[in-house]
Amino acid sequence: MLELPEVEVLRRDLEKEVVGKRIKDVIVETPSIVRPFHRNRPELVKALEGRKVEAARRRGTVIFLDLDEDQTWVIDAGEHGSLHRQTATEQAGPDTHLVVTFTIGGAIHLSEPGNDPSIHTGVVATETALEAAGVSPDALDPLDDNPTWMEFGRFLADAAGPLKLVLTDPTRIAGLGPVYSDEILWEAGLRHDHGSASLSTQEIRRLYRAMQEVIVLAMKAAGSSLDDTEADAAIDDDGEAADHLRVYGRAGLPCSRCRKPIVRTRIKKGIYTYHCEQCMI
Ligand SMILES: [Zn+2]
Structure with a gap:
């Protein structure tokens, strides 16, 4: 399972490789992953397509990709999910639940074994993103907060x-x-x-x-x-x-x-x- 160190490495990778890119196509293979953010797959597709990724943040094990128009793409890989960067032509595997491609190449695949994934992902207003993702506002993030x-x-x-x-x-x-x-x-x-x-x-x-x-x-x-x-x-x-x-x-x-x-x-x-x-x- 992903914990803070692995997710921070992913965030840094996304910051380098995805920030600045515009989303082209979105394929949601498994409807349940868009909840509780959206009612159905087309809502997530509509919210992501054409948006530009402006920043990659993390809180705990949740990744927040800030988009233009004050929207944020929340990616919670759950208990056993994983996120991989792929080439735009890479086919979705049997465990892939979401494929997002970018206009100038590259793609993100969200995967998890099984038919009942714990992955949750959706687009929300940036100012409500932490709350919408269920991240406890009082929880200490050992890396992000860097306490003495x-x-x-x-x-x-x-x-x-x-x-x-x-x-x-x-x-x-x-x-x-x-x-x-x-x-x-x-x-x-x-x-x-x-x-x-x-x-x-x-x-x-x-x-x-x-x-x-x-x-x-x-x-x-x-x-x-x-x-x-x-x-x-x-x-x-x-x-x-x-x-x-x-x-x-x-x-x-x-x-x-x-x-x-x-x-x-x-x-x-x-x-x-x-x-x-x-x-x-
Ligand atoms: Zn010992």
Whole structure:
């Protein structure tokens, strides 16, 4: 699934390759992806065709492509969706739900396996885009907001919950999910159930540094996988952990810090954590 680092790499790619281009043709293969922004496919086609892309922004894992006439194209790739740049002549694959081509060449394909995609996309007035996309206005975006470690410390004290749940709560932090919350906690040496309000100054700084390091490393990994046209590959299709991950998807494998096997624990419904019982406190 896409989390903040992969989406930021995509945003930078779109900023370089799509901003300044005008949209030519729009093909919506799957009607459900236009909701809740539009009632039907023709509404999205009409809103996109002929518009020029003026900026590429991101908040959490949602991409906002600002168009002319104060409109914004919202792209939420959902749980398992992905976005690829393609040549204008590339045929839509079986998992492609939206194809958008540009007048001076190139195309964007929105894809997700299965017939019931979690992708949502539509065009809204720029000033209402964040709200329309359901992005929590109070959530901290670790990259976009670039807090100081002291601001981050105050944020953790206010949040006052188990670290894993604070890091993955979209009303508190925008863009972190199951993968990088586990990676950040392992890097910081802090357990998933350590209370966010009871961290020492040293632990806050460790968590802050871990968050920055993990995001930067993941962006490098996503950048290199983008070159292989596999931008969405945080984990492979067969569930194998990607090379840059230290704990996520590695249950039973030795911890790369202390060699004790990594364990996978259910925290609550739908939320699991990969962690080391020995070297995280
Ligand atoms: Zn360990």
